[in-house]
Amino acid sequence: MQNDAIPELARRLWQAGNGEPPVDPELAGWLDDLESAHAVEDATRALVVDAGERVIGYKIGLTSQPARDVFGAGEPAAGHLLASRLLPEGEALAIAELFAPKAEVEIAFVLGEALPGPDVTASDVRNATAEVAPAFEIVDSRWRGGPSTLPMLVADNTNAARAVLGPRVGLPGGSLSEVVATLSIGDREIPGSATAVMGDPAEAVAWLARHLLNRGLRLEAGDIVLSGTLCPPTVISAGDRLVADLGELGRVALDVD
Secondary structure, three states, X not given: OOHHXXXXXXXXXXXXXXXXXXXXXXXXXXXXXXXXXXXXXXXXXXHHHXXXXXXXXXXXXXXXXXXXXXXXXXXXXXXXXXXXXXXXXXXXXXXXXXXXXXXXXXXXXXXXXXXXXXXXXXXXXXXXEEEEEEEEEEEOXXXXXXXXXXXXXXXXXXXXXXXXXXXOEOOOOOOHHXXXXXXXEOOEEEEEEHHHOOOOHHHHHHHHHHHHHHOOOOEOOOOEEEEEEXXXXXXXXXXXXXXXXXXXXXXXXXXXX
């Protein structure tokens, strides 16, 4: 690990998400393991918090086996969510601020209790959840051409870019694995299922709780967790109107400018 390179790469990735050009992949030549990647991710988080940003939760990526296979990953990956990147429902997404964005349809968990233990289960997650909501996560890479390795993905906050939550509802009585989704973009309809998210999105949140604990962090009451995409990540363009229907969990819409 090149410790002197960590803060510089963190700064460049953050600036690329704020109007600067994307980062040249050649700068990732030394980024060859997850320890280094997490160090960059943590440095970026510290940088933005020092600048007045507020972390409001986390996103989970690579929650399906095909997505993990692309990066040779043995488990999911996680990034943090920033208050400034959470769009109010009804506000349009300014696509010009992004490089190559894709939309993901997710179930957002809003925690009513902390999940601090090393053996958190899906049942613990359900008990600690105050509300859930249909959500869009907009993913986008700050690397020019996108990440080609798992450390590049993780270092770049697992492609977290923007998010919007629909109306919050109580956790349904049945298993979330039974939730199906439809993403509509114009006359296109893209189906999805919560079983794509580690079989049950609550399992993904349990994984996150354990993962964070191993890194000296934890899920707190009030945190928002985007648990993983039900539908394949879908390229979006200016002029699109996105509507995600998650059945009993409700709907969320987003216009792309």
